[in-house]
Amino acid sequence: MKLELKLAFRNLFGSRLRTLLNVLVLSFSFVIIILLNSIMDGWNQQAQKDSIEWEFGNGQLINEKFDPLDPYTILDGHDKIPEENIGLTPILERQASIYPQGRMMSVVLKGISSEQEILKLPTKILKESKEEFPVIIGKRLAESAKLNKGDRVQVRWRDSKGTYDANTLSITEVFDSNVPNIDNGKIWIDINKLWGMTNLENEASYFVVDGKFKNPELSSWNFKSQFALLKNLKDLINQKKTAQSVVYGLLLAIALLAIFDTQILSIFRRQKEIGTYIALGMTRLRVVRLFTIEGSVYSVLALIVGSIYGVPFFIYMSETGFPIPPADQKMGIALAEVIYPVYGLKLILMTVLTVIISATIVSYLPARKIAKLNPVLALKGKKQ
Amino acid sequence: MKTIIALFLSIQLPFLLTSQVSDLKALKIIEEIDKNMFSKTQIVTSEMIVYGKRKKRIIRSRGYSMGKENNFTEYLFPEREKGTKMLKLNERLWIYSPTTDRTIQLSGHLLRQSVMGSDLSYEDMMEGKRLSEVYVAKIIQEENYNESPVWVMELVSKVEGLAYHKRVLWVDKNKFVPLKENLYAKSGTLLKTTTFSDIRKINKRWFPMKMNYKDVLKDGKGTDFIILDVSFNSKIPEGYFSKNILKK
Numbered sequence: 241m242k243l244e245l246k247l248a249f250r251n252l253f254g255s256r257l258r259t260l261l262n263v264l265v266l267s268f269s270f271v272i273i274i275l276l277n278s279i280m281d282g283w284n285q286q287a288q289k290d291s292i293e294w295e296f297g298n299g300q301l302i303n304e305k306f307d308p309l310d311p312y313t314i315l316d317g318h319d320k321i322p323e324e325n326i327g328l329t330p331i332l333e334r335q336a337s338i339y340p341q342g343r344m345m346s347v348v349l350k351g352i353s354s355e356q357e358i359l360k361l362p363t364k365i366l367k368e369s370k371e372e373f374p375v376i377i378g379k380r381l382a383e384s385a386k387l388n389k390g391d392r393v394q395v396r397w398r399d400s401k402g403t404y405d406a407n408t409l410s411i412t413e414v415f416d417s418n419v420p421n422i423d424n425g426k427i428w429i430d431i432n433k434l435w436g437m438t439n440l441e442n443e444a445s446y447f448v449v450d451g452k453f454k455n456p457e458l459s460s461w462n463f464k465s466q467f468a469l470l471k472n473l474k475d476l477i478n479q480k481k482t483a484q485s486v487v488y489g490l491l492l493a494i495a496l497l498a499i500f501d502t503q504i505l506s507i508f509r510r511q512k513e514i515g516t517y518i519a520l521g522m523t524r525l526r527v528v529r530l531f532t533i534e535g536s537v538y539s540v541l542a543l544i545v546g547s548i549y550g551v552p553f554f555i556y557m558s559e560t561g562f563p564i565p566p567a568d569q570k571m572g573i574a575l576a577e578v579i580y581p582v583y584g585l586k587l588i589l590m591t592v593l594t595v596i597i598s599a600t601i602v603s604y605l606p607a608r609k610i611a612k613l614n615p616v617l618a619l620k621g622k623k624q
Numbered sequence: 625m626k627t628i629i630a631l632f633l634s635i636q637l638p639f640l641l642t643s644q645v646s647d648l649k650a651l652k653i654i655e656e657i658d659k660n661m662f663s664k665t666q667i668v669t670s671e672m673i674v675y676g677k678r679k680k681r682i683i684r685s686r687g688y689s690m691g692k693e694n695n696f697t698e699y700l701f702p703e704r705e706k707g708t709k710m711l712k713l714n715e716r717l718w719i720y721s722p723t724t725d726r727t728i729q730l731s732g733h734l735l736r737q738s739v740m741g742s743d744l745s746y747e748d749m750m751e752g753k754r755l756s757e758v759y760v761a762k763i764i765q766e767e768n769y770n771e772s773p774v775w776v777m778e779l780v781s782k783v784e785g786l787a788y789h790k791r792v793l794w795v796d797k798n799k800f801v802p803l804k805e806n807l808y809a810k811s812g813t814l815l816k817t818t819t820f821s822d823i824r825k826i827n828k829r830w831f832p833m834k835m836n837y838k839d840v841l842k843d844g845k846g847t848d849f850i851i852l853d854v855s856f857n858s859k860i861p862e863g864y865f866s867k868n869i870l871k872k
Contacts, residue, residue: 405811406809
């Protein structure tokens, strides 16, 4: 084995340019795989953290008639707050229309306690405001409705019986959140105010729960754990990861094809050398092993070269982050302006193993031909 | 004590009686309006003119209605809307689109969307309750409106669940037809204005042939609704008010 390793390194360093090109292409694939996966992992971590902080809390207790993804259910999807409500922050949703600059826009009024602390929403401002109908909105709604902090806007809604009511909302704060679900078309108002506006006192569409919640069996309310609420997000990111694997799969395939090509060429051109090895007493299996090691050493060298220029690049990326274009941030999923890559040990080990194993396999496949070579003909230099 | 009560009654009674007489008169007036505006059946060919920022759109349709619950409308013009059908049965509304060959039922917030970009929502079009049944009327003023003597009447809802809590009507004293109507939210905010013009006598009833609906919270000139032809109490086949009519 020691001899094979020694010979493999000597042969590789002997053919300088060919080795350098193979190593560079493979190292590039190695760096790209780690970078793309680390960006996806960074997004995953950031999106989950933001979704928990801004939207999900420790889970949600949802009215059985209310489906957060179906606006048709807003009208009837609410009920009285149960007596056993420790650890529950009620949220009531009602549909409304606002009229910024004389345009009509459909929105959802979301009533939440101004004293809540479970979500990161700056609801305390609602309590401190002296306006009659103070509200807070997210930057996305502010942008689409062309509204700013301090602006006033007409709103029209219906009470519990269906009668129209209208008044003027005061925008007391425009918050910046990465979670579009709590921002796009949503206006946050004190729940007491919304109860008064709609005659739906002590009613809620759903609750955000905190650590004190014991999950008792409550009729007409269904509990969704934090894990279940994050499932859609995780599925989406995993789907994106799979789609992205095509890109680096192609890159890796190009690099492996180069190694495969080099191996075939080596075995074809170095038949005299192979014959000599066998004549000097090497078994065919050892010669196969020698050529396989030669091929897999490319991957080891690629990891070393990749680390030389990749590590500083990874450090730089983890500090500056990967900027996301504004258009992508309007996709409707939790996405920050900048994603900071996360380099996990699992990711690095998996990538290293993928590169080494795949390089070894593509090196071994052409080397199998050596086992079938006639050593006498090989020594004479006759091509087989 | 008796003297005080007698004095109080002598002062208040004329006012109370006058007020009751006035309320009765107001009720009679809105009943007369209902007689003019409502009929057992109605077949209307109309044009809806929707004013946009740059240009206006004209949409022609023919509507068949039976009572206040059932209505079927077929769009005739422009080519893009031709063949679109709308059926309202009680509180439910279906729309058939020939381009997709599909029928969809509208409910919830979709009913609040505007009809083909106009200032009218599907809910506004579905509204068909007689004013005298659901509102308490009061005459608040008498004046001239567009050179016609009118009663200015305030109507406040007497039943729950009406879209508009309060309406103010300018009613033509001679024709018992509203010339203008303001619709208010519970807070008193003016939401919509309707103006009625080109009042004609058709089959012994006065009827406005042109209406302008305006959502006052929105910019723009509102939506004109012009009646080209109308017939009252004509026979409409039962089949017009079934879902099968939509795909015919």
